[in-house]
Amino acid sequence: MTNLRIGDLTGEVSSLAFVANMTLLKTLVLRNSRISDNLASADFSKFVNLNYLDLSFNSITGKVSPTLLNLNTLNFLFLGSNNLSGSLPDMISPSLTTIDLSYNMLSGRYPSWVNMNNLHVNLVWNNFVIDNSNNSTLPSGLNCLQRDTPCFIGSPSHSSFAVDSGGKRPIRGSGNTIYEPDDASLQGASYYVTNSTRWGVSNIGKFVDSPNGSYIIDTSRLFTDALDSELFETARMAPSSLRYYGIGLKNGLYHVVLQFAEIFFPDDQTHLPVEYLLLASLVQGDLKETDFDIKKQTNGKSYTVIQRQYTVEVMNNFIGIHLFWAGKGTCCIPEPGFYGPSISALSVFSYDSNGEEDPGPQKNSTTNNTGLVVGVVVCVAVLGFLALAGAFIWRQKRRKLEVEMEELFGIVGRPNVFSYGEIKSATGSFSPSNILGRGGYGLVYKGKLLDGRMVAESSCLLHLIKGKRSS
Structure with missing residues (x-):
């Protein structure tokens, strides 16, 4: 056997022992398979042909061994969403192109190999030490996506954010919401945080049967039933896991709106994709939807918009939204490689903000005070001008009346007045x-x-x- 794919199991937990002798495997996928074991239970040094290994979304413990990271044939390694701990080895095989170690308990400083060219690494949600002495070419913002989320703790800057997934420019939607574009070039294990450190996105997974599978999809079809149709011309897709983050949010209750649209499958297609949607504040981890099928929600109609709205409590100035593929539905229609969760747009705003655009942090209070003073002075000047204009008009009318009365008295004489x-x-x-x-x-x-x-x-x-x- 050279190819084994098992995923999204329920029931009893299992170990890695049953694959110990499958040393001829080239592809091994045990994603979300209820495995509870130590990573060292399987001797991967014997898997000399292994090219693709996915053990993500399990309960695997232990350290990431140098043996595993130095397999000569291994290209893709997905170990995210486990309980791995310790520091990372100093060396890896040059054959590795994609490494997902997100959502573990790893610590220490990350090694120099994270700077390798053409290597995609996701280290989100661990306990790494990230400071000026730990320089790398990793995208900025990783320090805001660690377990202690140190960015803006106790000093929040925002009360809202909105994202147009796959969009290329800002869009002003209904309700005056500004949707920021998310056109980041994410790969199988990567993340992105905006320059304003307002929100971020993390992508996990590889389209196994489609080496050129796109993580951003688009359509030229118009959505006539949508208020903001331009939002649904693009969407972000992930073969395994897609997460959005709100960073530096003020604590409190928030209104979360997720917007979806089926753009792949014409109405005459019978093959329906099934998606699994998990939305939660990272503090709560609440499951909101299971087996969420976009097209089923539209009663089988394509190019139709679906919204999901939730109330979520933000704590520690951070919120996370997680879309997760359940391994169900088609993987190959309209062509191989199109599967997994997709989303067109999302918006998050505090109930105190009423959905209005949040300007973000105010960096110059002197400028703000100056603007206030100027506004007051202008208002006073306008009111003074109106008062002077009114007095001038009244005096002109009174003078005209006096002239008319003098003319009348000149004709008929002034009346006699007696006590x-x-x-x-x-x-x-x-x-x-x-x-x-x-x-x-x-x-x-x-x-x-x-x-x-x-x-x-x-x-x-x-x-x-x-x-x-x-x-």
């Missing part, structure tokens, strides 16, 4: 003998002014004047 006492004296204290008759406004009195002029006064007007005088 209540003068009217009372002229009418003999409103003597009945001076009543001339009744008009439309009541009784009309005859009166004689001090200068001898005769006048007629209406009682309605007199009562009005008297009322004003009394008040």
Whole structure:
């Protein structure tokens, strides 16, 4: 036997003993097979033809032996998501091109061979010492993806992030969310952290039957039922495990939205991919979905968007989202190598942020205060201008009215104005003998002014004047 692939088992745990004599194997895959054993239980020095070894997602303990890393024919080694400990050997075989040691308990400083050309190494979520004295050509941000997640602990910088998986430029989605592009060139064991150290991504696995299998997929098909259709033109795919991380988040409750779309399988295809989705804060590790089939969720319709929304508590200023292939479904349609979890976009935001774009850390408080002062000054200036303009208009209207009144008085003369006492004296204290008759406004009195002029006064007007005088 030269090829043995077993994966995603349930039931009783097993050991590595049953493969000890299969020394002719070229490919050995025991991924997620409930193996609980020490790595030294199998003498891999006898596996002289071994090219591909995958023991990931088990409960294997012990150290990574120099013998295993120096097999002359070994190209691909996946030992991630186990309980391996200790430091790494100083030498490896030049034949190795892909090494996954993520999610173990490894420690110490990583050796110089991590700088080898054409070598893809994933050391995420271990206990390595990473400082200026431990230089390497590994992508930056690894220090933020170790078990103690030292970045921004106690001093968070963000309350949201959003990612367009496979995208090439930022996209402003509905709700004013800015989706940052994730077009990192990830391989079988690699990771990426943004320059702003806001989020990261880790990819594990190799498309065994397709040496040129792509980790980013795209389509020219339009999604007419989606609010943000551009998000679904691309997706990131992984043959085994795909994780996204939020770094430096403020602690508290967050709203997580994952967006998927089936873009591989036309509606007339009967072969359906099955995916296994694990979403969790790394503090909680909650399982959210099992056997998640994108196309089944759309009732068999392709090019249709599916959303999953969750409430997750962020602790230690860090969140992790894990998509994991369950080993089910097709591996070869529409062509060999297309299988595993895929995602088009994701967004994570605090319930306090209401989904609005988080500007990130504010680095210059002086600039912010200056902006506030300038804003207040501008507002005061505008209000002052409006007040002066209003006063000017009022004075112009009043002056126009005065001019019109002067013109009227020039034609008809100015009216005579008499006091209540003068009217009372002229009418003999409103003597009945001076009543001339009744008009439309009541009784009309005859009166004689001090200068001898005769006048007629209406009682309605007199009562009005008297009322004003009394008040």
